Amino acid sequence: MITANMLSVERTIRELKQKIKNIDLDVLRFLRDNFTIDYYPNDTCIHFNGIAYKNVLLEPQRLKMDFISFVSHAHSDHLPTGGHGSILSSEVTWRFSKRGPLIKDIPDNIELLPAGHVPGATMLYIEDELNVLYTGDFSLHDTSLFMAAEPRKADIVFLDATYGAPDYTFPEREEEKTRLLEAIDYFERVNVLTYTFGKPQEILTYLREHYGKGFEEDVYLSRSIFKKTYIIGDLMRSAGIDVYSFSQNPKRASIMITNRAILDPTRVTITVSGFWRAEGDYHFYLSSHEDYNGLLEFLRKCEPRLIVTLWGPEGSERNLSRDLEIPALSFNELIALLTVLRYPLI
Incomplete structure (x- = not known):
């Protein structure tokens, strides 16, 4: 009995055979x-x-x-x-x-x-x-x-x-970065919702450029983000960021960078990703x-x-x-x- 799945496989094979005709023979042999x-x-x-x-x-x-x-x-x-x-x-x-x-x-x-x-x-x-x-x-x-x-x-x-x-198609990166920093300035107390590695550390470099030395005292990192930031502490220090100086009190810090582990409902939530995220009040398209x-x-x-x-x-x-x-x-x-x-x- 021919099922829908079997027909799908057969169609895939037919399409692949057609595609292979357009690939140079030496490329196919090299792969093989x-x-x-x-x-x-x-x-x-x-x-x-x-x-x-x-x-x-x-x-x-x-x-x-x-x-x-x-x-x-x-x-x-x-x-x-x-x-x-x-x-x-x-x-x-x-x-x-x-x-x-x-x-x-x-x-x-x-x-x-x-x-x-x-x-x-x-x-x-x-x-x-x-x-x-x-x-x-x-x-x-x-x-x-x-x-x-x-x-x-x-x-x-x-x-x-x-x-x-x-x-x-994403907005121009530097313009989107500027809008993100303007939003953080405007709302004063924000959740920045993102992933645990890559994006939060990159955002920290933006904050360092924007606010200068000592900004860490007003930034709280969720546990998983801090752990991964600490693992690359040498890279962070080379970017002028002191991993030992981040705020230990999420209520006192103006900026909370989190991956949903902690989300303060009294703050404006900003999401940062290439994909739009529904959890935020404002979204910025800064993709990795x-x-x-x-x-x-x-x-x-x-x-x-x-x-x-x-x-x-x-x-x-x-x-x-x-x-x-x-x-x-x-x-x-x-x-x-x-x-x-x-x-x-x-």
Whole structure:
């Protein structure tokens, strides 16, 4: 009996076969010969672990002893959750991983590049018969805590397509930053609602620039935000921020930076994110990712022959392929190519 799911799989395979016709044969062969899919078992079944370039796992769920595991940055959805093995990352990202030794001697054909996004975030660049850029999460803006991502020419780009649809267009960053600081000044007592790592530390650099030395005494950080800020205390100090001087009293501090652990209902709540958040009275679009136009700008400078979207809204790869006239696959399509479809089609 043919079910709706079976029809969906069949349709996906037909679409993938059509897309593959537009990809250069040497690119397909390079993927087939150099990339594999890794799994890990538990008591009842096996689970997808990630893809690997030769012996380098790209952001796996679990570390493995016979692989080097690339970890792009310290957000929880990118950190390995188990296993044992060596980690390829920045030293800052490694502080958060709590697993495995940090690789000191990086293979000669591999380079870690700044990714923007959050402190310690890196992209992976591979020089081989074809060159490969794996972005992880990235952004083209920098702060006093991290350097912006810079495009690098690559035949294949594995792309963070979080905002991979034309509707995602952000305001000019410096103007939005100015409006955020003006709102904090105007309302005097505010909750600033955001994530735990990356965004709150970046906001602290804005406050340091705006208010100057000693501003920390009027800022309270929720427990989880303070913990992660403390872990990168050396970077914060280099930006002129004293992690030991933040207010210990949430009622007395004018600015409370929180991730919902503590939210004072008597204050105006300001949300800061690339996605609109309903919890706030006012929202400011300051993202740690690139909007759609930023993705196009980045890819034009990379000049890839194939784009693989790692995550993002459905159809991201079609949007980018259409607007850049470059072949593109979703990550799931790449998985299909590396398993069921690769040998019959090449």
